[in-house]
Amino acid sequence: MEKSIETIWKEGFLESDALVAPKLNNLYTQKSIHIIDKFTRMFSINLKALVVFSFVVLVASFFVQIPVLGVLMFILFNTIVIVNRKLLKGIKEIDKNVSSYQYLKAFDNWMKAQILTNVKMSRFIYPYTFLAMIAGFWFSSNFQEAFNEILGSHQIYFLKGIPVFWVLGIVLITGVLAYFGGALYKLDLKIVYGRVLRKLDEIIADMDELRG
């Protein structure tokens, strides 16, 4: 006679070796592989690094005499830090002590909000960085001299005092960066967390079906 799954389960766990727990290694200081902890740790490290880097860029820009670039990048980096600190607060509030559906939904909602915020920001970050570089070099006397030497005898075409082709080029590049900024961020996200996010969607879809 065939055993029922209930009997297999009960009898199987009567064996003395069936529930031998693996040895735990240094539990309290162990680095987590859990996605929430991973995000939290990654975010914290990145934000601290970004603050340090913003000051390095600011100081260095004065030394190399492109302070406008340094100030603009300092503003950008610290804006990113402020926005991401708010996101970090959201991930820390996810409660593991709720039903699986609520937990996965809360995590999924946080992920979607995080992605949406960063996609929106990326549309500005890339063009802003490009324009900050242009402005930085434009207002730098050292760069102006070097630029004139590179151009040599070439005459820039001005229309009513505006270097038309240069402005058009800048506008075009800025537009392309604004258009592809979000896509670049999504691509980056897909490479790093694509599999995890797909699996999460599958599980939530299964739970929605179960609830329906």
Added chain:
Amino acid sequence: MIIKICRAYTDTQEDFEDYYQEVCLQIWRSREQFRGESKWSTWIYRLSLNICLTLIKKKKNNRQNTDSKYLPSEVTDENHSFADESLNLLYDAIRQLSEIDRAIILLYLEEKPYEIIADIIGTSPNNIAVRITRIKERLKKLLDGKIN
């Protein structure tokens, strides 16, 4: 019970040990969140399942693929973790279910009432009853003829 859950969500001994370690770590970190609204065991189930459901990590496929070329097949078979062969076969079948079905059947086999299972998963007891019937049918098919 953590062992039973982690076994159902992992294919290899290495993954099982990682998941077990991680679930224990998360329980340790979340212990102060236990509000006494449910039994301690229910809380542990809820937490362990939630951790396992989001513990989906990339496998070192490349390394395993390379290694497997040089190893006999029986050495790479790490699924058979228990002395009881029927239990191993049951676990193999459970691993073929979706993540949510695995959670439901584990709670059912641990004799949790439908109300508790529904509360842990986040649905209604009726839905759980229907799903358990389907899961048992599926497991029966998967185990058909393998266990006497």
